[in-house]
Amino acid sequence: MGDTLSVEVLQEQVTVRQALTQVLAGELQRSPDVLVMGETVRDGGAAGVTAGLYERFGPTRVIETPVSENGFFGAALGLALAGFSPVVEIYSADFLLAVANELANDMAKWRQQQARRSQLAITVRGCMGANGGLGPEHSQSMEPFFHHTHGLTIVTPSTVEDAVGLLRSSIRSPDPVLFLEHRRLYDLSGSVPGDPEFVVPLGVANLVAAGDDVTVVAWGWMRHEAEAASAELNQMGIGVDLIDPRTIRPMDWETIQASVARTQRLVVVEEAQLTGSVSGEILARCVEAGPRGLRAARVTMPDRIHPYSADMEALILPDRHKTVHAVKKLLDG
């Protein structure tokens, strides 16, 4: 017991924002090839994640760029071709659509198209998701837009520990990674693993809770909504296998399908709007994997734009209550 206590004392409590900053600092320190670049990164970037890095590492490692997304995403590709590992901030993940060409047509395809043996280590990171009336151009969930793109790794952390382990893996990955940080996660606290080399492998899901009645899949902020729903369902005597895939592409199909084969009930909770969502792919894959009698449902935003009215937006976002309702309905039906 004394040992357990001392370990807990050693573990530092930080926010996701602080944890991400620490990882960036650590990777900048670890390798001279790692660079941080983007708009306003000198003053912390859009969400304060790069705060203090410019003062510590200087202008040749933390590169403030003009608001020229096509230009500096191209530059990140050029730097990666020359052997650097740029970590590029997109000011809001919605703006990725302005550089979809660089991201999906160039970075994602480059290694295969040019049969490039060397790495093409580019990490694109930025804030994403609804946070109360930011409107439709600063709130969207961007993983559905890009999960169709072969060659791109897509990461959606949900906790301090995963933010740390996944960002480290992303920066060290030989392939382009899209690292999407939900806005509501930044102030979430947690403990940073003591091991400075702690990594979470890309493409491996996290079994957050175990239960036999239903499989719930959720990531990013929705993992927390699903976790709360899961606790409520437990009190009703419903056991939930809660899976946080952590990486949207590659998706850990093995873990999800093994769980669904056991529970035969699947609910996917996703902040994005229904049509074309990642959850559609998850349902399809589970149907194809074929447990007889599989019943499945999705809890997503309906097909609407994010309204500027926070009150109106709250009504359409998926949450713990809608998740509880969906699970009960599935089990009752």
Add this chain to the structure above:
Amino acid sequence: MQPTIHEILDAYETMVTSRVFDEACGDLLSAGTVLPHYHSGIGQEALMVGAVAPLRPTDQIIYTHRGYGHLLAKGIDLASICLDLLMKQGGTNHGLGGVMHVNRPEVGVHGREGVFGTRFGIAVGLALASALRHATDVTVCFYGEAAGARGALYEALNMCKLWQLPVVFVAENNGWSFTSRTEWLFPSGSMTDVWNGFVPVQVVDGNDLAEVWDGVSDAVERARAGGGPQVLEAKTYRLDPHIWWDEAKYQPAEEIERRREFDPIVRTRGALLNLGTSEHELDAIRERAAATVEAALGAAFAAPAASWESSNEWVTL
């Protein structure tokens, strides 16, 4: 810096190889052979070769889809280009990128983007990498009318100037952007007027080997010495259709005939004769080029086709 006679002779041989290859491709197309994504560079040899030949092996280029002179002048062998063109095993990209994505990073050719425009940012990145490593290599970014109309060019020029990066942008003004005349797309048909006063701009006769060489080598050495970016517009003319399947009905035949008078191969040959090179020597160059082209195409036709199996190493990256 003007090229020496030896440099002109070497460049001429590369130009002729490029020309003979394009002529051979023209014959193949006439005979009904399909050459996927082939874009003839006929008429632009002085530009392609004159702008690349003065570079160091460590300098980097971003080539256009048109013509193979840039690649040949940078040291990529024609045999590899032919294998990529015909989607055969053993080229530079194993059927995954074809002739549009020929690459050889060790000689400063990383490849090519698929949609015009990313090249400008890539050039910024390559040059920024050099600057961060205190290296002395320069990036030469070629572009045509299509890419040159994309906004990323402005973004890249701004960043290059902001950070004083060693990039030379070479605008290949060949009169046509597929079916559109350059003057329909750029004021007065100039691809660089707009940049005057923003970065140094120089316009050269793209069909004059020595003028291209002189302009590019000066810009490159200026960039190497820390002088920052420059834009160089080379005026030339596309004598062949845009792409292998294009009949170019929009391009008046008499205009093409008029432009043949400025054929860079003829002009360079004339210049070499004036410098005392013998007809015999120049004929020998053409014979060597013909042999190179025949061998490269012959080997490529005989090579096994690329397949998912032969490309597996890359597909599963």
